[in-house]
Amino acid sequence: MKMQDSVSWNIILHGLLDQDAFEEGLQLYTQARRIGFDPNTSTLLLLIQAYRSLRAFDEGLKFHGYLIRGGLWSLKSVQNSLLCMYTEIGMEYAENLFEELYEKDVISWSVMIRGYVHHDEILFALNSFNKMATDVGIEADGQTMVSILKGCTNLGDIRLGKSFHGFSLLRGLNYDLFVGNALVDFYCNCTDVASAIRVFSEMYHKNLVTWNSLLCGFVHNEMYPEAFTLFSSMEKSGFVADEVTLVNLIQSCKVVGVLRQCNLIHSKVIQQGFQSNEFAMNSLIDAYGKCNQINYACKVFCQIKRPDVVTWGTMISGFTHCGMPDEAVSVYREMRASVDKSSPVTLLNLIEACALSAELRISNWAHGIAITMGLASHVVLGTAILDMYSKCGAIVECRRVFDQISMKNVVSWSAIISAYGLNGLPRDALSLLSEMKASGFKPNSVTTLSVLSACCHGGLVDEGLSIFNDLANNGAEMKLEHYSCLVDLLARSGHLVDALDIIKHIPVGMNPSASAWGALLSACRNYEDSEFTDRALSQILELEPTSTAGYLLASNIYAARGSWVDAFGMRSLVKRRGIKVVPGFSLVHASNNAYRFAAGDLNHPLSHMLCPVIEQLHLCMKKEVRATTFVS
Known part of the structure; x- marks a missing residue:
């Protein structure tokens, strides 16, 4: 264009800034200023938004001075836009500007209230709301209510939030979509899911944020089946899931541990094209790991072209959860060769894997990495290292690590x-x-x-x-586990009556757990009390019908008494119910290595060496018992 006037400059600047091309727009604005460009109000507002979005606050202050010199400061929309920018810098700047405003409208007050909530100064936000509504007499709008409800959510004050809910109803603001979304979020965060569902059902208009707010609430309050049901209703209503929806559903899959649901959500991730979304992919890896489907987790991991530290750490955690510490350590070694530096969280995942392997040599290596990174004395990692050495049976190292924890x-x-x-x-x-x-x-x-x-x-x-x-x-x-431990303490020492009395007097609201009855049943094996055995066994099978521990323990007790029919009956019951039996194992430390021997496993490389030795030890023990009995 041969002739570039203020109209054409405003058009091109408005186009750039409105499309969030802030840096290019500000550069062009500087060029326009040199030729005496006169921006209109719309462009002024977009320029202030650009300074705020880029957090270029020094340039924003200079622009404020330009507005005062140019006589543009008196525009109410410009004042409120500047006020919004100052709330990003700090509330003291915003407060100074707010006091200078000759006329304050509902937008001015809302900006201040939102700023206080953003900086977690909730009491100032509440005082401002009260002053606006009572002293000044300005009626709150939907944006004001959204900010104040967010403040109530941060406080976790359900009584206060309910009062503002009532205020919204009186003012007819409950029809506002954003207020409705804020109310759903508030009630979910305050664990009043029933009220959140009521607000949700009464909303005339819903958007994706509405559905996601309730879905997040279900997940936050551990209502995972309800989350999947809501997702099904959401799809029937014509809403397409976004990354927030899918990540929350993946979190539910991780806890529920149902592979079918995990596969379903994985297919949705692919359909919606979120394979490049790191958060979604990392969540999938984590969910498959928690579902004990490490092969699926590996496939997702291999699809990520450039895994970051979080992705590597999630994969390490997945192997550890699936009882594969050696593979977890191998992944960490591979990560160190691919990524410039580790993170404290990834190192924590490695330490957990080493604790599971219980190999002192590998644990020393992980400890050395923590020392190199300067994190060994940090309380979180130091405590994890201490626990790792505890699993290795290295109590001297435990004390040394504990003494080195700074705080x-x-x-x-x-x-x-x-x-x-x-x-x-x-x-x-x-x-x-x-x-x-x-x-x-x-x-x-x-x-x-x-x-x-x-x-x-x-x-x-x-x-x-x-x-x-x-x-x-x-x-x-x-808590319940303390009473269970006390029961175990008494039962182990033969005080079965006292142990049962503890179970009977567990406080109201705490139903005796299977572990408490299991401790009693285990003691019956040593003290041969059939009355206690039958009572404890019936309780365990009722509380944990899919766990093998109670069945096998009862079978061993019956076998020790010579009740072979009852022992065989327990074993048969396990097979009929399709319960998977996990064999016990022994962990033997030798030469800084840990050797795991599963019960009945004759394929171990060292079995041919150890079995004869164990048989000799068994014969020696029998001879010792006979000799002791004869002497006594």
């Missing part, structure tokens, strides 16, 4: 107590509890469980009962 917390103290208890040092575990209290830390439910478990493994009945009563009387939170 210990209750979790790290609980971990070291648990480590000593699991490795046959219950007295040391009790000493650490006293040391923990002296350091100013109050035991929590995890600590209590660690101490009780240590007493249980060490046969310290009196100490365990004393600690349980002491912690309970001092306000420590007692």
